[in-house]
Amino acid sequence: MDIALPGIELKRDFSLKNHNSFGVNSTARAFVRVTSEAQLFYLPELLSRYSSYLLLGGGSNMLLPDFYDGLVVKIDIQKYSLRESGKDVLVNVGAGVNWHTLVSDSVKRNLGGIENLALIPGNAGAAPIQNIGAYGVELKDVFVCLRGMDLEKGELKCFDLAKSEFAYRDSVFKRKWKDKLIISELWIKLTEANYHQPNISYAALKDFLIQKNIFQASISDVFNAVVDIRKSKLPDPEKIGNAGSFFKNPVVSEEKLNSLLEEYPYLVHYPVADGLTKIPAAWLIDKAGLKGASKGPVGTHNFQPLVIVNHGGATASQIVDFAGWVQKCILNQFGILLEPEVNIVQSGENDGLLQYRPHSGNGA
Ligand code: EPU
Numbered sequence: 001m002d003i004a005l006p007g008i009e010l011k012r013d014f015s016l017k018n019h020n021s022f023g024v025n026s027t028a029r030a031f032v033r034v035t036s037e038a039q040l041f042y043l044p045e046l047l048s049r050y051s052s053y054l055l056l057g058g059g060s061n062m063l064l065p066d067f068y069d070g071l072v073v074k075i076d077i078q079k080y081s082l083r084e085s086g087k088d089v090l091v092n093v094g095a096g097v098n099w100h101t102l103v104s105d106s107v108k109r110n111l112g113g114i115e116n117l118a119l120i121p122g123n124a125g126a127a128p129i130q131n132i133g134a135y136g137v138e139l140k141d142v143f144v145c146l147r148g149m150d151l152e153k154g155e156l157k158c159f160d161l162a163k164s165e166f167a168y169r170d171s172v173f174k175r176k177w178k179d180k181l182i183i184s185e186l187w188i189k190l191t192e193a194n195y196h197q198p199n200i201s202y203a204a205l206k207d208f209l210i211q212k213n214i215f216q217a218s219i220s221d222v223f224n225a226v227v228d229i230r231k232s233k234l235p236d237p238e239k240i241g242n243a244g245s246f247f248k249n250p251v252v253s254e255e256k257l258n259s260l261l262e263e264y265p266y267l268v269h270y271p272v273a274d275g276l277t278k279i280p281a282a283w284l285i286d287k288a289g290l291k292g293a294s295k296g297p298v299g300t301h302n303f304q305p306l307v308i309v310n311h312g313g314a315t316a317s318q319i320v321d322f323a324g325w326v327q328k329c330i331l332n333q334f335g336i337l338l339e340p341e342v343n344i345v346q347s348g349e350n351d352g353l354l355q356y357r358p359h360s361g362n363g364a
Contacts, residue, residue: 008032008039008046019059019074021121023241024316026064028054028072035076035096037156037184040149047071047151054345055182057095060121061130061243065347066316075125077184080105087195090144095125095183099132107223112196113142113189115223116205119230121237121244125183129173130341131166135226136202139188140166146186157181169248169341198222204229233303241310242301246323247281247338260334281330281338282306288329298322320344 014031017023030050034040047053052070056062079094080102089111093102103118116137120127127139128146143161150157165172173181198217200206208225209217217225235242252260254275260267268283282305285291291305297314299322301307308323327338 006042007036008034008042014072016056016059016064016068016072019056019072020062020064020243021058021060021237021241022063022243022310022314022316022319023237023312024064024066024310024314024319026066026068026316028068028070030071031074032071033074033076034182035078037077037147037149040156040182040184041154043073043149043182044151044154047073053179055179057126058098058122060237061126061341062343062345063243063316063319064345067347068345069347073182075123075182075184077125079185082109087192089190089192091188091190092185093124093188094185095123097124098122099124099127103223106190107220110193110219111190112193112198112219113137113191115219116199116202116226118223118226119234124186128164128166128171128183128186130169131171133169135205135229136199138166138168140164142188142190144187144189146183148181148183151180151182156184193219235301235304235307235309241312241314242307243342245281245306245341246308247306247327248341249278249281250284250336250338251276251278252336253277256335279336280306284330284334284336284338285326288333290326290329293326295322295325300326 009032011031012029014028016026016028020026032046034043050071054068054070054072056072056074076096077094078096079092080097081092083090091106099120099122100118102124103114107115116135117132120132120134128143132139140161143164145158145160147156147158163172173183196219198219200209200217200222205222205225208229209221214221234244251272257269257277264287267279269277269279272278285300285305290300292302293300294311296318297311298318299309299311301309308319310319323340331337
């Protein structure tokens, strides 16, 4: 055991198998766990000793390489407090708090705002990075601000809603600040039940509630419905390795939509903005006959083909190869290049392992 810096223990050749929801048997050359905002001030100096580093939260939206040739920093800041102000409740939460625990605690307190985001794997600190969203609600709808360590300047920095530049599965933290900011804590605004209007706009959620004869859904009705829906079609990463949706839902132009509709009149699609239309990637994969398809230990899930699963013992490269094959099939059949939603981590200094280039335009 080495002491990396005061209070921070450094581990070498550390197994990340229990730190990624895909269950890949990944190994990090070096690993540290950060448990307080104060420790973040030591990090710029520690990181400067490595030519590559990876910031890890719950590891639920990442495909880690089989070997990461650098330093992995696990952010495990646990913190939780509430401040009431009339109908609003401001919740301050540490980056290391499990997201679903935060959601279920809020529901138990009868606070509304994030009940649609139940059972999303991962930690609170990762939620803003891809602006997590499900069943008609996104993090941005409750987000107030966050604080994090600017690794270049070695100082804490705050981001409000405008500065965070949230969009569908996107934010400034995923682009400009990628690997340059460690999110330490965030503030979200929840609403007292009496003043909260649950969001049941998402068709699958609304239908589920109607089937249960629930016409005036409470916060816990929505929470329970989302939990039931998710459990019925999304695999539990504790039982079968996965990172949720592997690809984003593609957005196409009006021209592209019309040409697709000529060939596939029953194409499922949702208008977004300015003549653009979102098509569920799950529909495309299903239509291509790839639902439940597999190669060795990797496959698409039987109930939700947008989720790529590790049936057991899959390596990172096997998962990447499979994802590339799915991309090629969809590109060949529909002329649409699916873009990964999962963060595919390259292997650090030894950067030859994962040959996956999501923006190459050739589907590989
Ligand atoms: N579909 C099929 N075949 C299937 C499953 C789905 O054709 O086997 C089609 C159906 O037409 C269905 C449509 O795909 O209506 C959409 O499916 P679903 O409602 O399951 O949602 P999704 O678009 O596939 C998105 C998010 C999920 C989130 C759900 C619910 C993305 C990339 N994924 O999935 O997020 O839980 O909506 O809001 O936006 C995640 O990010 O990891 C994730 C699971």
